[in-house]
Amino acid sequence: MPSILLRGGTVLDGTGKPGRRADVRVTNDRVREIAAGLKAVPGERVIDAGGKVVAPGFIDTHSHADGGLLDTPDAETQIRQGITTAIVGQDGGSQMPLADYWRNVQAKRVALNLASFVGHGTLRRKVLGDDYKRAATAAEVAKMCALAEQEMRAGALGLSSGLEYDPGLYAETDEVIACARVAAKHRGLYISHVRDEENDALGAFREVIRIAEAARLPAQISHIKLGSSPVWGKAPEVLRMMADARRRGVDVTADVYPYTYWQSTITVIIPTRNWSDRAAWQRGLAEIGGPGSVLLSTYSPDPAWKGKTLAQLAKSTGKDAVTLIQEIVNKTQGPGATGRESVVVTAMNEKDLKTFLADRHVMISTDGGLRSTHPRGAGSYPRVLGRYVREQRVLSLPEAIRKMTSLPARRMGLAGRGTLAAGNRADIVVFDRATVRDTATTANPTAPPVGISHVLVNGVPVLDGGRMTGARPGQILLRRR
Numbered sequence: 001m002p003s004i005l006l007r008g009g010t011v012l013d014g015t016g017k018p019g020r021r022a023d024v025r026v027t028n029d030r031v032r033e034i035a036a037g038l039k040a041v042p043g044e045r046v047i048d049a050g051g052k053v054v055a056p057g058f059i060d061t062h063s064h065a066d067g068g069l070l071d072t073p074d075a076e077t078q079i080r081q082g083i084t085t086a087i088v089g090q091d092g093g094s095q096m097p098l099a100d101y102w103r104n105v106q107a108k109r110v111a112l113n114l115a116s117f118v119g120h121g122t123l124r125r126k127v128l129g130d131d132y133k134r135a136a137t138a139a140e141v142a143k144m145c146a147l148a149e150q151e152m153r154a155g156a157l158g159l160s161s162g163l164e165y166d167p168g169l170y171a172e173t174d175e176v177i178a179c180a181r182v183a184a185k186h187r188g189l190y191i192s193h194v195r196d197e198e199n200d201a202l203g204a205f206r207e208v209i210r211i212a213e214a215a216r217l218p219a220q221i222s223h224i225k226l227g228s229s230p231v232w233g234k235a236p237e238v239l240r241m242m243a244d245a246r247r248r249g250v251d252v253t254a255d256v257y258p259y260t261y262w263q264s265t266i267t268v269i270i271p272t273r274n275w276s277d278r279a280a281w282q283r284g285l286a287e288i289g290g291p292g293s294v295l296l297s298t299y300s301p302d303p304a305w306k307g308k309t310l311a312q313l314a315k316s317t318g319k320d321a322v323t324l325i326q327e328i329v330n331k332t333q334g335p336g337a338t339g340r341e342s343v344v345v346t347a348m349n350e351k352d353l354k355t356f357l358a359d360r361h362v363m364i365s366t367d368g369g370l371r372s373t374h375p376r377g378a379g380s381y382p383r384v385l386g387r388y389v390r391e392q393r394v395l396s397l398p399e400a401i402r403k404m405t406s407l408p409a410r411r412m413g414l415a416g417r418g419t420l421a422a423g424n425r426a427d428i429v430v431f432d433r434a435t436v437r438d439t440a441t442t443a444n445p446t447a448p449p450v451g452i453s454h455v456l457v458n459g460v461p462v463l464d465g466g467r468m469t470g471a472r473p474g475q476i477l478l479r480r481r
């Protein structure tokens with residue numbers, strides 16, 4: 001493989017140190033040297049990085065790129081925002097057995113590096129089958145642990161959970177602790193979409209800390225948020241709770257995506273599963289700011305509803321918002337329903353988001369998949385760099401890069417990545433700090449960002465002068481033993 005010289009850029013090495021003018025030489029899949037004034041050697045490809053930032057590739061600690069990756073191996077929406085490693089198997093759902101999935105990925109070849117958690121929900125579903133709406137018995141928990149053991153041996157980074165969703169929702173904390181102990185034995189991480197991201201978010205964060213403490217492993221809160229009006233403004237309190245836990249020796253961190261709206265199923269608007277409870281829906285709607293906050297981003301029973309808010313639909317159909325929700329739920333949930341829905345809900349306040357973004361122990365993630373219907377899938381990293389670094393100065397550029405690179409690399413146990421240093425893998429992104437920004441919106445969620453020109457994965461350009469090269473140099477990253 002010929003070597004590449006990235007010349008004339010400002011190197012931000014991922015550690016949080018300020019940038020310095022330097023050239024970066026890449027040979028094969030590694031960074032060979034970083035120094036000012038490097039001369040091109042014969043046959044070497046020179047990439048002009050003049051006036052641009054050269055940084056380690058971004059490591060997305062909460063990615064859904066495993067959905068459909070074998071059909072979309074170029075992962076364009078991820079690569080174009082500078083992501084070189086996607087951490088999948090999130091929210092309690094993972095490919096199982098991982099060993100088979102890794103074989104398939106290797107046979108197909110993909111553009112970015114991949115690492116995965118083992119999902120608690122997947123374990124639960126395997127052992128309990130359709131009869132999962134209950135606590136598991138001791139024997140069943142033992143079976144789940146045996147499967148977790150198998151997946152940790154296949155290189156999973158740790159255990160993920162999604163306690164707000166089926167089937168994780170029905171798990172008692174002790175069941176999760178038992179599975180997390182298996183991850184702990186292999187020096188893995190516990191990572192969780194917590195049980196409640198709305199009114200009882202603080203209680204849900206406390207459960208993460210309790211699980212980490214009992215199972216004796218580090219933990220990470222996924223896409224941390226305060227998603228309803230009763231908990232708005234509590235970000236400082238949440239960060240204090242996490243800092244207190246760290247002081248007692250419970251190593252807890254979080255990741256966050258830079259949007260004030262989430263995307264999920266409409267059913268998470270109420271904490272109970274009682275769809276007929278009109279008062280609960282009414283309350284749930286009020287707490288997220290009313291029917292104007294809920295936009296249908298997928299709705300297969302009537303595609304004309306897609307892109308409309310519940311407030312708009314109420315106006316056009318003459319039905320009230322709760323009746324509409326119940327119609328949607330009837331067509332998409334429960335026995336015999338075949339429809340699919342998803343909603344984008346603006347339910348967080350930006351002040352909390354900025355407080356989380358600025359905290360040293362919070363890293364950046366997307367929570368996005370390939371061609372997501374939420375703009376986070378295409379815009380998260382450039383949005384942090386444009387909106388929150390350049391425009392609003394919520395955090396400095398070196399600190400933002402650290403939260404996208406070395407912090408997640410260390411947290412996920414990815415050796416030799418996340419910093420630009422001689423000998424490390426050459427996962428590199430080149431961008432223009434003056435122009436980088438997201439363009440994805442809810443109306444056009446896969447619109448590519450601007451200002452990111454080159455992305456190298458393991459030394460191979462996958463984005464070159466703004467064009468996808470079609471190269472698929474991604475590697476599978478297993479937990480370091």
Ligand SMILES: [Zn+2]
Pocket residue numbers: 091193222223367
């Ligand atoms: Zn999630």
